[in-house]
Amino acid sequence: PPHTIIVPGAMHFTExxxxxxxxxCIDLPEDNTxxxxxxxxxxxxxxxxxxxxALDKITPFYKDSKEFESVLENADLYIKDAEKFYSQGQDxxxxxxxxxxDGLVDALRIAKGIEPEL
Incomplete structure (x- = not known):
């Protein structure tokens, strides 16, 4: 007989x-989810x-470039949105x-030939 039973999810009380x-059962069934x-x-x-x-690293490369100003701003706003949504539980x-x-930052990085940091 098995020594351990793993149930991939919460069990209904009847289960x-x-x-x-x-x-x-030596120990009572436990929900560790x-x-x-x-x-x-x-x-x-x-x-x-x-x-x-990554955004902080590439920003200096575009400090005098008005044409990419909105792209940098949008990348920053998307990061702030991600933080806000995450804190609100909207994963x-x-x-x-x-x-x-990340896509905007990658595009800016690639345009300047900057290697990504992994």
Whole structure:
């Protein structure tokens, strides 16, 4: 017999009760999903600071360029939007916003021949 049963998600109380009856449980079934960090949270903790650093790095290369001023501003606004959405729990919008910011920053970086920092 298995020594551990892993259920990939929260169990309904009837499932938990059935497991207690049908299996010899040394420990009570435990839901550890609140302890697991969401993938979106992991992504945002990585990407927001990374894109912010990249924007800060390329901004001096465009300081005298009026034609790219709006692109820099939009990248900054997308980063701020991502931070705001993430703090509000709107993970999907946060990921979209940081993705847009990253795309703008990458385009500016590539235009100047700057290598990305990984």
């Amino acid at each position: 938990s009760d059935a497991l207690k009856v049908l299996a010899e 609140p302890k697991v960090e969401k993938i979106s949270a992991q992504m945002m903790k990585k990407y927001i600071p990374m894109v912010r650093r 999907e919008l946060a990921i979209l916003s940081i993705g847009y910011a």
